[in-house]
Amino acid sequence: MMAVILGGFGRAFADDIQTHETTEVTSRGPLVVKAFLAAGPGPHPAIIVLHGSQGLEKYRNFYERNATQLAQAGFDAYVLNYYNEQDVAYSKTVETRRANFSRRIGDWAQMISDVVTKVEAQEPKTRPVGIVGFSQGGYLGTAVASQDKRIAALVVYYGGIPPQRAAGSKHPITHMPPLLELHGDADTVVPIERGRELVEMTRSLGQPAEMVVYPGAGHGFTPPAATDAEHRALEFFQKQLMGKK
Template sequence: MTTRRTVLGGGLAILATARSLHAEPADQFRVESSEGAIVSAHYAANGTAKRPSVLVLHGARGVELRQRAYERYADALTAAGIDAYLVRYYSPVDEQAMAPTSTREARLAHEDARFGVWAERVSAVASAVLARADSSGRLGLLGFSLGGFVAAATAARDDRVAALAVLYGGMPDQIATSVKHLPPLLELHGDADRNVSIARGEALVRLAKTVGAPAELVTYPGKPHGFDFAENDPASADAVARVIGFFRERLPAA
């Protein structure tokens, strides 16, 4: 079902709260891997109680290009009592292959070959986060563009993922035919997206429903790829509000 409910007032309030509470990462969370360490910026919610966590997965250009946009979600998550981990899932090999100097064709070929590896790297971070003393044992994934595809691929293979939010992403083609499980899903997508067609988001929602998962698609009329990166656009506030509301519902505190 395509939905476009109006919650902009609440979204603006959440975004304003996130701005006022902007927090620096509590620490750099490091997980060793055979392809190099996976380093995440950990944004911790206040308090000493055990907390749910969300792993935030960046797009194809890495963290730096849109870091402030990712941090807006991290700030809003922590304000809601949920820890956020901004995960740098690229290995040194990926950093080189996905550099802006590479051709688009080369980057796409590299992506197709790496989804399984990236899913394993994200699952390794999930294992380490769930083992922390401050973890409630509830974990979600939030992925943007390429990170949305990685999040979907990870959630299909790792049943510890309790909630999946994808912005303008989908399921990798080579994984879709073997998917047997997905957690509850929220997909947000602009219908003017020329980078990742809204058809990919629609297909992911259909797939989730086929395997029995609750799934919702929210379409933003006239909005392009990365529409929520614009800090003062009401659609950005709306997207943040929906994502936070989704994780509040699906990742209740212990």
Template sequence: MTRYAAAGAGKRPGVLILHGARGVELRRRAYERYADALASAGTDAYLVRYYSPADDRALATITTREQRVAYQTERFDRWFERVSSAATAILAQPESSGRVGLLGFSLGGYVAAGTAARDNRFAALAVLYGGMPDNAASRVRRLPPLLELHGDADQNVPLARGEALVKLARAVGAPADQVIYPGRAHGFDFSDDDPMAADATDRVVRFFRTRLQAARE
């Protein structure tokens, strides 16, 4: 993990940030934009590398979408465990307020949703252009409050996957909101020039402030 600490003393919540299918480095600048914004708002952010070295090697050899989806499906449970282990380490820190959230992008959104469904320590879940893994959806009995952001021109993860996640969250009694960005494609918020990228960052920060900080203020 890479930690982006909020300034000041005292206990504070944390948010685990989960990268997309291409790992951390390719989109690090965008992930750090969210991490820095969360830290500036008083929440510690942690960029989590849930891929193992073996995952990196295996994914580097995959050449088709079908192979990639099959590999990810087989690995989801292990990735859920890795993220929960990261949360355990964060919650054990003396500065932790005891409240943690998950922020996932694309594949990381699927990992975040599946982890939050299994681990009730997570108090908030934000997913950008993601969904719930198919092999986990039927087992979901709870989810924390959810914010899902999605472009309606997304060709990688169709908007319907985000809509299905929101519907599932509401079905198990979780507050769930979705913001749809007209004409925006997959990863629209990675752009430094698109004003909707700033909008998405602001919405995510406000969501976690409300769900993780407001309860203790």
């Protein structure tokens, strides 16, 4: 087993969050991780942030803003750039993105679980871990959370069940953590039915699952839907990972 090296994730105690970016070695290849560490002594619950199919760079500010908000609320947030150069090349069209996802979902899921292993090892006590995924990142987060029981909470923005793990597939999902699914009813990229299927499946496995629908919203939210969704995601993680009511 190859080790994941996260030496740059050491915490510096300060009045504000600390950030570190490192390239980690995983069992399926290198992965760039940017950590946003909450201020003060831990252990802090950890949240993995997964970007969409167009890659990290196009919307880096958005993903890092979300991670910053989570760190300011007392979580350690980790933005994962799970694309390599070839993945970036395949991200140019919808067709190539979908084909690449089918090829790479297994590798990506294992890379994320490898990072979770070392994220947990940074603290002397076990800490809960959540995932928030956007679009393709939501599909990928579902794949990871369905097979890695260390994931204690999952937030999916306009995502669904990966076709490779759907009912009737070779490897259908049999486990899920508590779920919050956020979707616009005017989404033409990932139809709202995909989100409903994910929620219904999670409930069928005995886990709580909530879906929030934003009337008129498409794929990707703008204010006030975006603000409301971020607030709901934060409250969900506080409840599931911090025990707040």
